[in-house]
Amino acid sequence: MLEILDLQAGYGENRVLRGVCFSLQPGQLAGLLGANGSGKTTLLRAICGIVPHEGKCLLHGAPLDGLSAKKLAQKVSYVPQRSGITIDLTALEVVEMGFHANLGLLRRPSRTMTNTAVQALERVGIDPNVNFLHLSEGQKQLCIMARTMVGSSRLVLLDEPESALDLANRYEIFARLKSWMGSRTVLTALHDPQLALQICDVLVLLKDHTVHSILHPKTDSRETMETALCQIYGELRLYDLDGTLVPVKTPEVRA
Amino acid sequence: MKHSMVSSTRDKLFVTFAAMTLAVMAVVSLFVGKYPLTVQGIVSGDPMQQNVFLTLRLSRTVLGVVGGFCLGIAGFVYQTVFRNPLASPDIIGVASGASAGAAAGILFLSGTLWITAASFVGALAAVLAALALASVDKTGRSSSIVLSGIAVHALAQTVLMALKLTADPEKELSSIEYWIMGSLNGVRPDALWGNFLLCLLCAAALFLLHRQILLLSAREDEAKMLGAHVPRLRLLVLLTATLMVACVISLTGLVSFVGLLAPHGARLLTGRNHRKTMLLSGLLGSSLLCGADILARSVAQTELPVSIFTSLLGAPFLIWLLVRRARSRSV
Amino acid sequence: MKKLLALFLALLMLLSMAACGKEETGRPLEEVMQEMTETIGETEETAPDYIYYPTSVTDQAGRTVQIQSQPQRLVSGYYISTSALIALGQQDKLVGIEAKADKRPIYSLAAPELIELPNVGTAKEFDLEGCIALEPDLVILPMKLKDAAQTMEELGIPVILVNPESRELLDEMLQIFGKALKCQNMVDALTVQMAAIANDVQTAVAEQEPVKVYLAGNSDFLSTAGAGMYQSDLIALAGGENVAAGIEDNYWVEVSYEQVLAWDPACIILASDASYTVEDVLADPALANCTAVKNGNVHQLPSAAESWDSPVPGGVLGAMWMANVLHPEQVDNWTAKKAVRDFYEAFYGFQYPG
Numbered sequence: 001m002l003e004i005l006d007l008q009a010g011y012g013e014n015r016v017l018r019g020v021c022f023s024l025q026p027g028q029l030a031g032l033l034g035a036n037g038s039g040k041t042t043l044l045r046a047i048c049g050i051v052p053h054e055g056k057c058l059l060h061g062a063p064l065d066g067l068s069a070k071k072l073a074q075k076v077s078y079v080p081q082r083s084g085i086t087i088d089l090t091a092l093e094v095v096e097m098g099f100h101a102n103l104g105l106l107r108r109p110s111r112t113m114t115n116t117a118v119q120a121l122e123r124v125g126i127d128p129n130v131n132f133l134h135l136s137e138g139q140k141q142l143c144i145m146a147r148t149m150v151g152s153s154r155l156v157l158l159d160e161p162e163s164a165l166d167l168a169n170r171y172e173i174f175a176r177l178k179s180w181m182g183s184r185t186v187l188t189a190l191h192d193p194q195l196a197l198q199i200c201d202v203l204v205l206l207k208d209h210t211v212h213s214i215l216h217p218k219t220d221s222r223e224t225m226e227t228a229l230c231q232i233y234g235e236l237r238l239y240d241l242d243g244t245l246v247p248v249k250t251p252e253v254r255a
Numbered sequence: 256m257k258h259s260m261v262s263s264t265r266d267k268l269f270v271t272f273a274a275m276t277l278a279v280m281a282v283v284s285l286f287v288g289k290y291p292l293t294v295q296g297i298v299s300g301d302p303m304q305q306n307v308f309l310t311l312r313l314s315r316t317v318l319g320v321v322g323g324f325c326l327g328i329a330g331f332v333y334q335t336v337f338r339n340p341l342a343s344p345d346i347i348g349v350a351s352g353a354s355a356g357a358a359a360g361i362l363f364l365s366g367t368l369w370i371t372a373a374s375f376v377g378a379l380a381a382v383l384a385a386l387a388l389a390s391v392d393k394t395g396r397s398s399s400i401v402l403s404g405i406a407v408h409a410l411a412q413t414v415l416m417a418l419k420l421t422a423d424p425e426k427e428l429s430s431i432e433y434w435i436m437g438s439l440n441g442v443r444p445d446a447l448w449g450n451f452l453l454c455l456l457c458a459a460a461l462f463l464l465h466r467q468i469l470l471l472s473a474r475e476d477e478a479k480m481l482g483a484h485v486p487r488l489r490l491l492v493l494l495t496a497t498l499m500v501a502c503v504i505s506l507t508g509l510v511s512f513v514g515l516l517a518p519h520g521a522r523l524l525t526g527r528n529h530r531k532t533m534l535l536s537g538l539l540g541s542s543l544l545c546g547a548d549i550l551a552r553s554v555a556q557t558e559l560p561v562s563i564f565t566s567l568l569g570a571p572f573l574i575w576l577l578v579r580r581a582r583s584r585s586v
Numbered sequence: 587m588k589k590l591l592a593l594f595l596a597l598l599m600l601l602s603m604a605a606c607g608k609e610e611t612g613r614p615l616e617e618v619m620q621e622m623t624e625t626i627g628e629t630e631e632t633a634p635d636y637i638y639y640p641t642s643v644t645d646q647a648g649r650t651v652q653i654q655s656q657p658q659r660l661v662s663g664y665y666i667s668t669s670a671l672i673a674l675g676q677q678d679k680l681v682g683i684e685a686k687a688d689k690r691p692i693y694s695l696a697a698p699e700l701i702e703l704p705n706v707g708t709a710k711e712f713d714l715e716g717c718i719a720l721e722p723d724l725v726i727l728p729m730k731l732k733d734a735a736q737t738m739e740e741l742g743i744p745v746i747l748v749n750p751e752s753r754e755l756l757d758e759m760l761q762i763f764g765k766a767l768k769c770q771n772m773v774d775a776l777t778v779q780m781a782a783i784a785n786d787v788q789t790a791v792a793e794q795e796p797v798k799v800y801l802a803g804n805s806d807f808l809s810t811a812g813a814g815m816y817q818s819d820l821i822a823l824a825g826g827e828n829v830a831a832g833i834e835d836n837y838w839v840e841v842s843y844e845q846v847l848a849w850d851p852a853c854i855i856l857a858s859d860a861s862y863t864v865e866d867v868l869a870d871p872a873l874a875n876c877t878a879v880k881n882g883n884v885h886q887l888p889s890a891a892e893s894w895d896s897p898v899p900g901g902v903l904g905a906m907w908m909a910n911v912l913h914p915e916q917v918d919n920w921t922a923k924k925a926v927r928d929f930y931e932a933f934y935g936f937q938y939p940g
Contacts, residue, residue: 048476289848427861
C-alpha cells in the first residue's frame with residue numbers, strides 16, 4: 001500500500017505542492033485529477049524522487065526516499081507522457097529495458113525474460129521487431145506500457161498516458177492494466193475525468209497546491225462527486241447513463 | 256505498413272563482408288611499403304626482411320586495424336550516449352587535450368615515447384576536467400557534459416595556440432602540425448603493445464556494457480526510473496571509451512573522420528543499434544584507417560598525413576549511404 | 587686589419603693548393619693570382635662617401651632600393667644576414683637584429699654586444715613598430731616580410747629583401763651588401779675564401795665514389811631534405827649522395843623507417859639543431875639493421891658557432907666537415923679543423939671552440 005504523508009514539492013521557491021496526504025490500498029487503480037498546472041506530474045515525479053521534495057512516501061511501510069536508482073526501480077515504475085527514445089531500437093529492445101533493474105551490470109536478459117517481453121508486446125498488439133521510432137505516438141505508449149508490465153515493480157505511476165491514445169486504445173490499455181495489476185498499486189494522472197470515473201477505484205483531486213478531495217466512484221453519491229469535480233473543472237454536470245457516469249461541461253454563464 | 260527492421264541474416268552478412276574487407280586491407284597493408292618485402296624473403300629467414308616485417312610493417316598494420324576498430328567503437332558509444340549523430344571523440348575534449356599534450360611533449364620532452372605519454376595525459380586531463388565541470392550541475396544532464404566539453408576544448412585550444420607560438424618554427428612547429436594531422440608513421444613498436452592491451456580491454460568492456468549504453472540514450476529521468484544511476488553509468492561508459500580513444504590518438508595523432516563515419520555507416524547499413532552494429536562500426540573503422548594508411552604511405556614519395564585519406568575515402572561512402580537511404584525512404 | 591688578414595689567407599690558400607699540386611679547376615695558378623690582384627685593385631673603395639652615395643641596388647626580390655648615404659644604423663631581421671654583416675665587419679652599425687639571438691652561439695663568440703640589441707621579432711611575427719622606432723637608415727629582411735618592407739619604404743626607410751637559400755643566392759646577397767654598404771673589398775675577401783674552401787673540398791673528393799648519406803632533420807629523425815634544398819647541395823659538394831635526392835620537394839619532408847631502411851644509407855647525418863641525439867638514433871630499434879647504424883657512422887653537424895646546414899657565410903665549412911666524415915682519407919681532420927679555425931679567426935675574430 002502506498003502512503004503519502006505531508007508531501008511538499010516544487011522547483012525552487014514556488015511550492016507546487018503543499019501538505020499532500022493520501023494513501024492507496026494494494027490492488028487499487030487510482031486516478032490523479034486536477035486542472036493544468038495543479039501539480040499532477042510534479043506529484044508523480046516527487047514520489048519517484050526525480051523532483052526534490054519533503055515529506056514521506058512509504059510503500060508497504062518502507063520509505064521510498066533515499067533508495068538507490070536500482071532499488072527504487074525494482075519497486076516503482078514510472079511511465080512518462082512521452083518516451084525519450086531517440087535512436088533506432090526495436091520494440092523488443094525497448095521492452096527489455098524494463099528488466100534493467102533486475103539485471104547485474106554485465107548480465108543480459110535471459111531467454112525467459114525475452115519471451116516475457118515478446119508476450120507483453122503481443123498482448124498490446126505490437127510486432128517485437130518493428131522500429132520503435134516508426135511507431136505512432138499511441139503505439140509507442142503501448143510499448144512503454146508493455147515495458148512497465150515486464151518489470152517487478154509493486155507501484156506503477158503513469159503520467160497522462162491517454163493523451164497519445166485514441167478513444168478505443170484508451171480503454172483498451174487500462175483494461176489490460178487492470179487485468180495485469182493484481183495486488184499492485186497503480187496511480188495514474190489523467191486529464192479526462194470521464195475515463196477516470198469509469199476505470200478508477202479511487203480519485204485524488206488536486207487543487208490549490210494540495211489534495212482537495214478523495215473520491216470513490218463506486219461508492220460515493222453522484223452529488224458528492226459532481227460538487228467535487230466542479231471545484232476542479234468549473235461548472236459541470238454528472239449524468240448517469242445506464243450506470244455510467246458522464247461528466248458534461250456546462251458553459252460558464254456570463255452575468 | 257511496418258516491416259520488420261530485424262534481419263539477422265542481413266546484418267550477419269554485413270559483418271562478414273566488413274570482416275573480409277578488413278582482412279584484405281590488412282593483407283595489402285602487410286605487403287605495401289617503401290621497403291621491398293617479398294614472401295620468399297621473409298620466409299627464407301633474411302634477418303633484414305623479417306625485422307622490417309615484424310617491427311615496422313606488422314606493427315603499423317596492427318595499429319591501423321586496432322586503432323580504427325577502437326575509434327569506430329568509441330564513435331558508436333559517443334553518438335549513442337549523447338544522442339547526437341554528429342558526436343565524435345572531441346565532444347568532450349579528448350582530441351584537443353591530446354593535441355595540447357602532444358605539443359607540450361614536443362616542446363619540453365624529447366623522444367616519441369614521451370610525446371605519446373604526454374598526449375595521453377593531456378587527453379585524460381581534458382576529459383576529467385570536462386566531467387568535473389559537468390558535475391557542478393547536480394541533475395547530471397548530458398547537455399552539461401557537452402557544454403563543459405566545449406569549454407575544455409576551447410581551453411585546450413588556447414593552450415595549444417600558446418605552445419605553438421613559443422615553438423621554434425624551424426623545428427618544433429612543423430612537428431606539432433604534423434602530429435595534429437595524424438599519421439601512423441614512425442610509431443615505435445615497443446610503444447604499441449601496452450597501449451593495445453588497454454584498448455582491447457576497454458573495447459571488450461564496452462561490448463559487455465552495450466545494454467547500458469543503449470539505456471543511456473534514453474532521457475535521463477526515464478533511464479533513472481528504469482533503474483540506472485545515470486551519472487555514474489555515463490561516467491563509467493565515457494571514461495572507458497575515452498581511455499580507448501586516448502590510447503589510440505596518443506600514438507597516431509588526430510585521425511579525423513573515422514570516429515564519425517564508421518558508426519554512422521554501421522547504423523545506416525543495419526538500421527539498428529545492437530551489438531552487431533557496434534561490431535560493424537569497429538570493423539568499418541578498421542578498414543577505413545587501414546585503407547587510408549596504405550594510401551598515405553604509398554601515394555607519394557613522402558609520408559602524407561593519414562587524415563587526408565580517411566576523409567577522402569570516407570566521404571563518398573557516406574554520401575552513397577545517404578543516397579541509398581533517401582531512395583529507400585522515398586519508395 | 588681584418589680585411590688584410592683575409593686577403594692574406596686567401597692568397598695563402600691558393601698557394602698551398604698549388605704547392606700540393608692540386609689544380610683549381612685546371613687553370614694555371616699565375617692566371618688566378620693575376621685575376622685576384624686585378625679584382626682587389628679595381629674594387630678598392632677609395633672614392634669618398636659623398637661621391638659614392640646616393641646609390642641604388644637591386645635586392646633579391648627584384649626591387650630597386652635607393653640608398654641616400656652611407657648607412658650608419660642597420661637593422662637585420664634574419665640570422666643569415668646578421669652573420670654575414672659580422673663577417674663583413676659591419677656589426678658596429680647594427681641597431682637591431684632578429685629575435686632569439688641569445689640562442690645562437692655565434693653572437694656571444696663574435697659580437698656579444700649584439701645580444702643586447704633590441705630585437706625586431708622573427709619572420710613570422712615581425713615587430714614593425716619596434717623596427718621603425720629604432721630609426722634605421724637601412725633594414726635587411728627576409729623575403730617573407732615583403733609587406734613590412736613595403737610599409738617601411740612608404741615611410742622612407744630603405745629595405746633590402748634577401749633570400750639566401752643557396753650558395754649562389756648567398757653570394758648574390760653578399761654582392762648586394764658590398765654595394766649598399768660600400769664594403770666591396772670585404773665582400774670579395776669573403777666570397778673568395780668561401781669559394782676556395784668549396785673548391786678545396788670539391789677537388790679533394792672528386793675522384794671518390796659518393797657515399798650514401800641520409801640527412802635527418804631538426805624536428806624528428808624521419809624528416810629529411812629533398813633534392814631542392816640547401817642541405818642536399820652541401821652533401822653533393824662533400825662527396826656524398828643524398829639518398830632522398832629522388833624527392834623533389836623544396837622543404838623538409840616526412841618519410842618512414844621503411845624508406846630509410848630501403849635506402850640503406852652508409853652514413854647518417856643529423857642536422858645541427860636536432861631535438862634528438864646521435865645516441866637516440868644508434869639506440870633506435872627500428873634502425874638497428876641499417877648500415878650506418880651498424881657501423882656507428884652517425885654524426886651530427888656541429889653547431890658550436892653556427893648551424894652549418896643553413897647558408898650562412900661559414901656554411902661551406904659544413905661541406906668541409908662532412909667531407910672529413912665521408913672521406914676521411916681525402917680530407918683529414920687537421921685540414922678540416924684548420925680551415926674552420928682560420929675562417930672564423932679571419933672573419934669573425936674568435937677562436938673556434940673545439
